[in-house]
Amino acid sequence: MSNQDIYVPQPATLLKKQPMTEYETFYEFKLDSGCELGHGPGQFLEISVPGIGEAPISISSSPTQAGIFQMVVRRVGNVTTALSKLGPGDKVGVRGPFGTKFPVDEVMKGKDILLVCGGIGLVPVRSAINYILDNRRDYGRLTILYGVKTPADRLFAEELAQWKATPEVTVLETVDRGDEAWDGHVGVITTLLPLVQINPAQTIAVICGPPVMYRFVLKELAKMAMEDESIFVSLERRMKCGVGKCGHCQMNDLYVCQKGPVFKYSEIKEVMEAI
Amino acid sequence: MSIKKLDQAALDTWVNKLIANQSVYGVQAKGERFAFGPLSKAEDLRLDYDVTILPPKKYFQPQREDLLEFNAKGEYTSVTETEPFILFGVHPYDVVAIAQMDTIFSADNYDVHYMTRRHNATIVACDVQNASANVFAGCMNTATVTKGFDLLLTKIGEFYLAEAKTPKGEKLLTDLPGGLEPGNLDLARREQVWKDNTGLLRKHKLKCNPQELPGLLEKSYYAPVWEAKAKLCFSCGSCNLVCPTCYCFDVQDDVNWDLQSGKRTRAWDGCLLKDFAAVAGGHNFRSSRTDRYRHRFYRKAKYVAEKLNQIACVGCGRCISACVPKIANPVEVFNELL
Amino acid sequence: MSKPKLAIFDFTCCEGCQLQIVNLEEEILNLISLVNPVEWREAMSEHIGNYDIALIEGSITRPEDEEKLRRIRKRAKILVALGSCASTGGVNKLKNNFDLQEVKHCVYGQAADMPHLHTAPTKAIDEVVQVDYKIYGCPIDRREFAYIVRCLALGKSPEIPDYPVCVECKLQENICRYEYDEICLGPVTRAGCGARCPSCATWCFGCRGHIEEPNLSAAKEIMVRYGKTFQDLKNRMNIFGSKQRYADE
Ligand code: SF4
Ligand code: SF4
């Protein structure tokens, strides 16, 4: 029996911070212990700011990037606002990594990958993208579909450009509403799907975005003859404790903090509260 | 392990002796109802109680408890309580509930806060002497218990039988002055109490076997009863809060006046409350009263039940009494689904 | 870090909430260690500049008060409604149930028509200006007040309950007033008080106003189960519930 307290965070130090959009900021941390975080793409952390509280935040860097971990956080609550006020050298508390991973070391291997991301859904998926690019030979074609509300909401703009320039990688972007400078695609994320050619039997799809997005994307993927077993979704819930106790993340009988956030679609198709 | 027979006077002397040695929490009158509280003398103990307003879970997972402390440097340390105590007079259905909570808090990720308190506790169970207005433990196989306690008291006529179940219980018995050895007749009378209680603690009658409930819920997700009842639901969480098998919690930080050091506390929460599944930024994943209302029954009789292989409702009837609009009765709902 | 400047203003009220602040006793020293209080008169004068936190006590009952409040809003970084009168209109809204002329004559008799006694329908602070936080209660709860001030000084938005008083009442292990066939407003009233009234064996008056989604139709429907009528419920709601958002449902 372990006497360790699952609720005690370990210290980490902020190394770098950079605003990405009006509301989202990029952060790079390292654990004070000097250890690796030991996460897989798709997992999340519980981040504490002393006095303010704790909030679940998904990890955005690939485990292939040693020594540090990165996050992109939208300012929506107390903890995320407090984070935005920190500077390099400041401390936070970290628990985790928690939850399931995108199956980058399992079924995704050897397959073509189709990633469908909306808004901050790109944040955890970026971890998988960089993991795939760092192990490029293990995977087939990589297609990234990314939709945001307006051009000003695009995250990782530089990396998007790099990914676009990488051979065997397709990046298609769309915005709900364009502006003068925007000459790209305009429309909801599903309008990008008819533009891609996939071999459904050879493809693994991943969906991550705002709650409303999933149903529509799933419908389109079904039309493209994608099997439910080949689709993975990453779902947001109120992950308060991260360790399967507090009950807040429950989606019918499933604790999303443990059985998720990444689910194989066929496994949650019948879970009423899932999508 | 031994069994002793004692009369009221011996019981009182014994309890007072226990109180002199360590903290004892026992059932006492609170107005016209009963509650567990710190016991200062044996005569306050009311083993004839029907049900307590709150279950004894409050001694393992207090309404609000400190989880961690943090200092000005942002370092967190765990806060755990260490004082041993005796919980005196726990009814069988509550014993079953505690055993379920033990599994929840020890399996998977070990919760040191709950478990430390749990290990510090000696549980003196007591068979029910008076049935409460809404108890249905008899239908849930929780009217009597054979494990989950350290010592069991059963009233037989003018006497009590006290049976130790664990070394901790045995140790309590060593403090018992002048206990008698029970005869076969006494043991037979105790058997009779158990048999009677199984029949008596059925103020509401479940029309199926509890084992059938997960299957029943499996096909009842869209039954009209959820919406019909939820219409009257205040989303006040009373049914959650008084339930011995509800354990969901919320966690918050508060700072001291230096604005740097402080505490992280956790407090009881309830899935019936409006914002239970709402995330920062606003989206509420269970925004309708009906969905929240249904979730509790599914947790009790399907989700947690399948995980523990035992229904997570012990039939204490507290939610029935606590619910102002009178919509929380699990038996009524399950019977309606049958 | 310089201490945030805090100013307190009162409009129509009994000043009981300010009294609660004074009653913080030794905590008040802690409070003063965190914020820099500026006096009302000083605060109103133009050369004081801006305040970080303005606490507004009382409701608005005269047109000239609206003007004053707008001026305060312009100069306050954070504006907080303090107590029921400020945050919901509270007891002061009772008068909105009647003809104002009648109200004046009833209160002031012959003097009712004196010009300085003119009156307008009661408004809560947020009916005039934008309010950042509300500290509910008649009077406010000292503990909650201290917590909220600490949060504001820390730049954190305080967790203000949006669940019913019943939650805190159950945590206190009270016997529910409905068991005594009394009408309690706990199920539709915002918590935060620690269920003070039911803990003192009396029903909840609803002084903190309704939660965001009160189930008032249920409150109405259950009256028959307790041998009461809709009118009984309305009477109970009158004190603090007059002309509230859901008052006429
Ligand atoms: S659901 Fe109701 S009857 Fe069942 S254990 Fe909980 S409070 Fe008791
Ligand atoms: S006394 Fe009032 S506040 Fe307390 S539980 Fe009953 S209805 Fe709710």
Ligand code: FES
């Ligand atoms: S986050 Fe607490 S149970 Fe999943």
